[in-house]
Amino acid sequence: MSNAGSTPMVKAEQVHKSFGSLEVLKGIDLEVAAGEVMCLIGASGSGKSTFLRLINHLEKLDAGRLWVDGELVGYRQVGDKLYELKDKEICSKRSEIAMVFQRFNLFPHLSVRDNVTIGPVKVKHQNAKAAAERAEVFLERVGLSDKIKAYPNQLSGGQQQRVAIARALAMDPKLMLFDEPTSALDPELVGEVLDVMRGLADEGMTMVVVTHEMGFAREVGDSLVFMDDGQVLERGNPKEVLMNPQHERLRSFLSKVL
């Protein structure tokens, strides 16, 4: 799994986050190696999604340190002093991290092709024609090359989520975050999305996946993290953790999910 020596893709040290008086994350220590697929499981409200959003600068952390690819999230360190990043710097960091949302969040006013090309063209200033050609490649990869001219609401949920993955891939991310990517899907559509994600994992993409799909976590995940009440309760090889849970809390969670 994690090859010692190289920079971890994500590293968290005592990460804290509160919303008002509610403490959502109570000191998270985690490391995701490059090429690793880490699955985050836990009950809703346990802080998994918040942790994912912190990695992508969608929320600000209150205490602790978070690094992505060796660089601090949200701050620049000069000597002992921390400087908050400017909007523009945050944007450029975000463009290297892709995120796939539970509710897809495709842009409904744009065709499938434009959904995939808008990032590369408007953010990375790629040539529109080249971006359109690349979009076809990514849509082919998620099995939707025939839907290139369709609009999102003409597609099924599973197709929309696959377009969202193609949109994320088009940014050539070094890290992909999945926030319950199959939770809003009909059961028979879950498989097609998981298949695409399995393909990405096989190609060595670094992925952090918040999921309730224990089968996926067991087969595809390199590591499994169980979060409860804002803390990491258990982590390790998915097969071992799922076969032999150490904490009573995880045992009762698994008995409800499996």
Next chain:
Amino acid sequence: MSEESESTTHDAPVTGASSRPVSIKAVPVRHPWRWVGSLVLLVLGAMLVNTLVFSQTQQPHQSGSRFGWNIVGTYLFSSQVLHGVVITIELTVISMVAGILIGVLLAVMRLSKSRLISSVAWGYIWFFRGTPVLVQIIFWFNIAALYPVLRLGIPFGPSLYTVDVNSILTPIVAGALALSLNEGAYMSEIVRAGIISVDEGQAEAAHSLGMSRLSALRLIVLPQAMRLIIPPTGNETISMLKTTSLVSVVAISDLLQATNSISAQNYDVIQLLIVASLWYLAMTTVLSIGQYYLERHYARGSTRELPLTPMQQLKRNIRHFKPAVTPREERMIGADHE
């Protein structure tokens, strides 16, 4: 009440499992009051046509139709009226374009995280929505009484450039300025409503692609907000077209001022009001048609199939010689061809 007794008589025969279901034959519900209502409307319609077209003038020593349509015809395309129409269109276009720009700016300011900026926008809206537009027009027309000269320079310091306010703030500029500033206040609320109606996930998805807040607003949020913004903006434009008639109080020769000045000479007040009304109606009709196509443009992606335009519908009917096809049927026809 006779339907009740009949309603029990139409038990559909239960057919065997294999055969096709027999469609229900039932006596439809009667609507006698619809017939009465239709008759009343028909009589009222006939009376309206009669008084508009056929009845004669009641004025002594005069002849001709009651409404004096020949006088209406004489002035409808007179150069003075046409000039007024042009002024009205100019004022409407300038005020709406400026109003929309101010509105977008104020809406973004009100949604700003900075309390100062959002309070400034709130104060602007409070002031310009809270005073009558007529007062604002007269105010800007008389602004030279407060500020005879305009100086450009360093605040509280020397001025680099001075100009006579009356020379730049001509009546038409004052009118356009008043209408634009007022419209901006109303438009900002419309734009703000559109922006907050767009799901937050949209901006989040845009940010996760690395878009700045401004790009996300311009490329993702505003285009989706347009669907909600356009109908009330169409309303505002039509309202503005008619509100421009208020500028006649500051001697701008718009459409209403033109017809008023003609009727001041010939006393044909009603006829010239009809002339003005016909022009206002014609212009609002054009605007309504424009709004229809604009809404259709921004409906992309939100409705599964766009409805046909009236022209497309007409062409289709001519080509196929058949009655109107609903978009759903249309899609099924389209699917056959693929």
